[in-house]
Each structure stands twice: as C-alpha cells, then as structure tokens.
Amino acid sequence: MSQIWIENGLFIPMNDSALQFRGHMVVTDDRISYIGADAPNPAELSPNAERIDGSKLAFMPGLINTHGHAAMTLLRGFSDDQNLQVWLEQKMWPMEAKYVDKDTRAGSALAIVEMLKSGTTAFVDMYDRMDQVAQMVEQSGIRGVLTRGVIGLCPEDVQQAKLAEAIAFARDWNGKADGRITTMISPHAPYTCPPAYIEKFVQAAHDYDLPLHTHMSETIAEVEQNVREYGLRPVEHLDKLGFFSRPSLVAHAVHLTDDEIALLADRNVAVSHNPVSNLKLASGVARVPELLRAGVTVSLGTDSVASNNNLDLFKEIKFAALLHKGVSGDPTVIPAIEALRMGTVYGAKSIWQEGQLGALSEGMKADFIAIDLEQPHFYPQTDIVSHLVYSGSGRDVKHVWVDGRQVVKDGQCTQLDEEKIRYEAAASFERLLNG
Amino acid sequence: MSQIWIENGLFIPMNDSALQFRGHMVVTDDRISYIGADAPNPAELSPNAERIDGSKLAFMPGLINTHGHAAMTLLRGFSDDQNLQVWLEQKMWPMEAKYVDKDTRAGSALAIVEMLKSGTTAFVDMYDRMDQVAQMVEQSGIRGVLTRGVIGLCPEDVQQAKLAEAIAFARDWNGKADGRITTMISPHAPYTCPPAYIEKFVQAAHDYDLPLHTHMSETIAEVEQNVREYGLRPVEHLDKLGFFSRPSLVAHAVHLTDDEIALLADRNVAVSHNPVSNLKLASGVARVPELLRAGVTVSLGTDSVASNNNLDLFKEIKFAALLHKGVSGDPTVIPAIEALRMGTVYGAKSIWQEGQLGALSEGMKADFIAIDLEQPHFYPQTDIVSHLVYSGSGRDVKHVWVDGRQVVKDGQCTQLDEEKIRYEAAASFERLLNG
Secondary structure, three states: OOOOEEEEEEEEOOOOOOOOEEEEEEOOEEEEEEEEEEOOOOOOOOOEEEEEOOOOEEEEEOOOOOOOOOHHHHOOOOOOOOOOOHHHOOOOOOOOOOOOOHHHHHHHHHHHHHHOHHHHHHEEEEEEEEEHHHHHHHHHHHEEEEEEEOOOOHHHHHHHHHHHHHHHHEEEEOOOOOOOOOOOEEEEEOOOHHHHHHHHHHHHHOOOOOOOEEEEEEOOOHHHHHHHHHOHHHHHHHHHHHHHHHHEEEEOOHHHHHHHHHHHHOOEEEEEEOOOHHHHHOOOOOHHHHHHHOOOOEEEEOOOOOOOOOOHHHHHHHHHHHHHHHHHOOOOOOOOOOHHHHHHHHHHHOOOOEEOOOOOOOOEEOOOOEEOOHHHHHHHOHHHHHHHHHHHOOHEEEEEOOOEEEEEEEEOOOOOHHHHHHHHHHHHHHHEEEE | OOOEEEEEEEEOOOOOOOOOOOEEEEEEEEEEEEEEEEOOOHHHOOOOOOEEEEEOEEEEEEEEEOOOOOOHHHHHOOOOOEEEEHHHHHHHHHHOOOOOHHHHHHHHHHHHHHHHHOOEEEEEEEEEHHHHHHHHHHHHHOEEEEEEEEEEOOOOOHHHHHHHHHHHHHHOOOOOOOEEEEOOOOEEOOOOOOOOHHHHHHHHHOOOOOOOEEEOOOOOOHHHHHHHHHOHHHHHHHHOOOOHHHEEEEEEEEOOOOOOOOOHHHOOOOOEEEEEEEEHHHOOOHHHHHHHHOOOOOEEEEHHHOOOOOOOOOHHHHHHEEEHHHHHOOOOOHHHHHHHHHHHHHHHOOOOOOOOOOOOOOOOOOOOOEEEEEHHHOOOOOOOOHHHHHHHHHHHEEEEEOEEEEEEEEEEEOOOOHHHHHHHHHHEEEEHHHH
C-alpha cells in the first residue's frame, strides 16, 4: 500500500462541498481515501505515508481535455493565419500523409509532456496509428480516452478495413494500463463519412458496448453541405442514423439552431467546446451559454496544436470564461466556477467517468494537481477560483498525480525524458518537411 | 561605460530587417550599439563586456502596455462576473475611495513586478496619487508613461484643483528617472468630463506641450449617452473639442462607425485595444481589423487587473490574434507578426517613442527581453513568431533589460523585493476590505 498525506493545503474540490477550504487529503494507492478540513484519523494513516506540505499550494482535480489529435503536435506553427482549405489541403494533409509510427509516437509524446506539465491528467485522442498513442499513454502515466478516427471517403473494402481496425483497437486497449486507457469508436465527421458507413459505427458501438465520438458542425460550410446532401442539419442527421442511441461526445458544435440544442440535451449528448481552435480557424463562436442553459454537458478541448497552438487547457478555460461574455454582451455568463467545471467535472461526465474523475471526493480516483500560489499574479489571494481562471495558466502547475502516482514533480515529468522527447519531435518534423 | 554582448541568440528585431535571424547584439550603456548576423567588431567591444550565451534564447523588444491602472492590482478577483454598474458602483468605487498613498504604492509595485516578469518594459498608467506610481517606476527600473486621470463630475473649484494637480504632476515628472518617465494629461472620459472641462485639458496640452490620453467608446451605453447629450458620437465630439489637435491615445474604442474610424486615421490618433477587459466586462469586440486597414496605430493594453485579471501582455497579443479571426470569420486577419507588432512597435508609436522603443535596431534604447526556448510548447522550433503569439506566454520570459539595465534575471526582479511586495499587497487589500 502506498499513501500520500497532503497537509494544510488549499483545496478546490469541484464537488457539492465548499468552493474552497483549507484542509487535508489522503491518497491511498490510486484513490482519495480522505479529504476534509480536519486532520485525518491517525488510525487510518500509514506510518510510511509521504507527507506533503500544502500550505503554499492549491489542490484541484486534474484537467480533462475532451478533444484533440496528439500526434499533430509535430505541426505546431507549420501553418497559421491561413484559410481552412489551404491549411488542410496544402499543409496538414501532405505532412500527415508522410507520418510513420515513430512520428506519431514523437508527436504524442510531446503532446503528453505538454499536457501533464500544464495540469491535464486525462485526454481524448482521435487519430490513426493509435497503438503508438496508447503505448505512450501507458508509459507516461497520463489517462487517455483513445479512438481511431476514420475518414470514410474511400472504396468499400478500405472502409471495411478501417472500421475493423478501429474496432480492434478499441477492444484491444479498453481498460488497459491499469484502467487508465478507455476507448471509443469514431467516424471522423458527417461530411467525411457517408450515412451508411456511420450506421456501421453505430452498430459496432452497440455490439461492443463502446461510446461514439465525432466532429460535428465545426463550420458553416459543412452544415450547409449536410443540408444540401442529406436534407438535414448535422444533429438531426446523426440522430436519424442512431448515433445518439449510444453515449456520444461531439467536438466543436459551433453552428447549432435552438432545435438542435434541444435535441442534444434530450439525447444526453456531450459537447467538447474548442474555443481557441474555433477562433484560430475562424469557424465561429459556439453557443455555449445556450447549451449550458439547455442542460447539455459542455467540456473543453484544445483540438490539435496545429490549430491552437498549445495544449494548456487552462487557456481554454480562460477563453471559455471570457469569450462568451464579450460576444453575448452579458458579463455574468460562464462565471469562473462554471468555466472550471467545464475543464474538470463536466470533462469527466463527457468521457463517462463522472464519480471517478473531475472532483476531489473520497473514493474517487486520485487524479489531481498542485498549483504554486506564491506568485504575483495570484495576489492578493482573494478568490482562488477566479485567479485560476482569469489570471492563472498551466505554467502555475507544480505537481501532478494520476491514479495516485506523481507524474510531474516541481514542473518536471517523472516518467518521461523531456529533453529526448523535444529532440525527437524536432527530428521527426525535419524528416516530414524534407523527407 | 557598461557593455553587454549577446552571442549567438535568435533575434526577432521587429524592424524592417529579417523576421528572425541568429546573430549578435551589443548593448553599450542604455542603447543598442550593434545588432547583426555577424559577430561584432572586436575593436568596438570593451574587454569588460558581460557576455551572454544566447543559443537557447530568443531576444525581442520589450512589450509596451498602452493602457492600465496599476494601483488597482490590489482588487484582483474582488469582483468578477458582474454587470458593469454593480462592478463599478458597488465594488470598485467604494474600495478605491479608501485608498491612501501606501495602497497606491503597494498596488503599483505588485503591478510592476507582474509586468516586468512577463516581459513588459514600458507601460501607460492613468490613475490618481501618481507621485506614488512614479516613485515605483523610478525604483523598479521599468519605463512609464504616466498621467493623472481626472473625473470632472464635480464643482468647478474641485475641477480646477484636479486639473492643476494633473498639470503639476505631468510637468514635475516628465523626463525623470533618466528619461524613463514621460507624462500625458487625461480627462478620464467624455462621459465623466463636461465638454468645457475637456477643452481646458486640450488648452493645457498645447500650453505645456503634452500628449492627451482618455477612455473612449468602451460601451454602447456611453456612446448613446454622448449622442443624447451632445448630439455627436464620441470621436466627432472629441474632435470638435480640439482633442485630436494634440498627440492623442484613446483606450478601448470598441464601438466605432466607419466614419469614426476614418476620422481617427485622419487625425493620427492611436488606439489602445484592450481585448481581455472588453470581453470580461462584456463591452464588445473592437473593430481592430478595420482600424488597422484604415491605417490607425493600434496597440495593446491590459486595462486594470480588476477587469483582466493579470498583466501579461502576451495574453493580449494572443487574444488580439485569435479573437478577430473568429468574430470576423476570416482566419487571415491579424496574423501572428501583426499581433506582435501591436505589442511592440505599434506600442512605441502609441506613446510617441517610435524609433527609440519597440524594435531592436542600432541606436535604439536597450529595452529587450529574452525568452526561454527550451520548452515543449516551443517545439518543433518551426516559426518562433508564431510560437510566441499562439503558444507562448509571459511565463516564458527569462531575462528583461530596460535602458540596458537587467531588471529581471532568471525570472526574478533584480531591483524589487518580490516577497515583500506580495505581502504588502495582501496587507493593503485586507485593510481596504475591513478598514
């Protein structure tokens, strides 16, 4: 049995108890065995417990990034300030076509380093060569919800092979790495997968009891195309194909009608809001206040680094809290605590691990982070939730634990060789560019 | 004579030469005496020159924050997610009314620590008790453009006293601290100063050869009020009062017509764009792409911490680059380099110090910063300008020099006691809250 006793820390538990309180937390193996204002019962403490002085730190649940493509981290800064079609067709796709296993591995490793150091303890990843990503999740100590994203604009035999690969990956890796890996299956998007092909994913999701993930309504152009080709907007289209009969997480959901919002709420679909990516690619501003008001679970994703250009989920939290105020004209929408929920407890709900992740409560998984409060931008220490959302960043994260294991200590990854990972990412990029 | 020789650094000069190059820079006393790809001429180097290995650092001009209220840093997180009137009347004003000199000093000191550490080397500040702010500028080594902001909703004798105080401050401190302090005079805003009172500032600006600064068109409500009371929108109103006959910097300028944009361009008025504050207070989204297209100088300001909630100008740069893409629907507007210009060379132009600040060129003032490039979010090192804007933050700043003097070394202020300043800010806040 391993045990950690955090003494006299400032806790932001993100559950139904106090917003913040000073107190103690005990982690036994991979779970929180005690959290409260009082010191833990000595009878329940191991004499070998690691004691951590929490007096200058804030402790909160690890952040959950609900949409991304880690391997694309190699393409950071490779194409900015471009129209979507130029970005995609002339820049992203030709480079991605050159990827081999070690590139996927190098990009994913760099992404995981960035995410862990900035306080993300669980991430959703949709890409190909997912075995490589899964191995990096296993090695790094992070938690991953992984899925092979499939573009279906190809002959039927290729479609079949891709679907089979997606199912095989999902079945092989579900529950691996001590349960840190879970899986989904993912048709890439309604505009890249014919309806009959999407139906095969829905069937497979039923057959193998897997959740579904897809891109949806990111741009006006794809919504218009959907209406033109299928006579329906994407939400109704996916609903008709049975998509929402399974637990579903959709990324982006920028362009929605009131009816679509109501349908998403009714079908209990979770939305991954990607504010920075949506701004950078000029996709628009998602109707997040309306989604939340309708009762839709909205969490946050970075999308890939190629459209962001980093993986600090505190940045998405900040943009979510600020952007919708300015655009709606209402400074009270998405208050700080709601933005922080989007990055934690709503994230857990979006990956169907509510009650296990996203809050600091007894019995839950010990995925949590420690923030260094002794910094000028956290003074005066009036309201730490406000400070984390509006003034803080992933750079304030000092320590990170996943499943009770410390994966970042004093800002450095404990399970990964950061210098080697930076070097290998640079080498992979050079080869992709000139190879 | 003191001399610094930066060897083999990556330079982002922000002038008409290359976007970035690897090379050398020599600082002699307070100015850049050499910058270029080749090593400096040994005959021009002092044997005692401090040599700095630049191989893992990027060097760029220090950032220029063109609108703020440093003393309000004490009110960080004190009122978020509120309607403007509640925020102002129930929260800000009652606390500000309790300020005494040492509070202004404590708030300004904390603000300067934050700014220096995140790479800001010059800042515009409009508040009262400005002697306190000026003394902190003198002590800290930062550069300040300071002005006593005057609200004129008071009897005429009080108006006269305030104007006299504003003029006295501007005349006393202009050129002080080895020229690091320059001054302006500032009627607070058209909605807080009657027209006849604004005209007195204009006259004083002519009499004493001072530039003018004011808040303008931050909210729709104040624009509508201006039209109601004076029959003109704020730009035409200020123009009619002669405001723009002097060098002028206006903050916010969120709500503008095409005609107002054309008039600002014609009168050579600089605009301080405050994207985060405008979003947080739900003021709206300024028409920055249109302003830039019309030839208006647009720089960046944080506004006060009470509506931001930190002073990292890299954040404003990022928001400027991202926000206007998403809102306009055009991903090519405000490319990375243009956003970086807004934080540097356009900032210098906004405070009438172009050619002295905002770029790294021979003969210019040695106000510059060094960025630590050995971090995961800067890899692969494809495009450093893109990385600084979209992926970086003030937390990446390692060293800062102002006037050739190193004011931040390895992330710590050299002229200020950071721990004492944090403590004093906390103590001042407690006193304001409970006193």
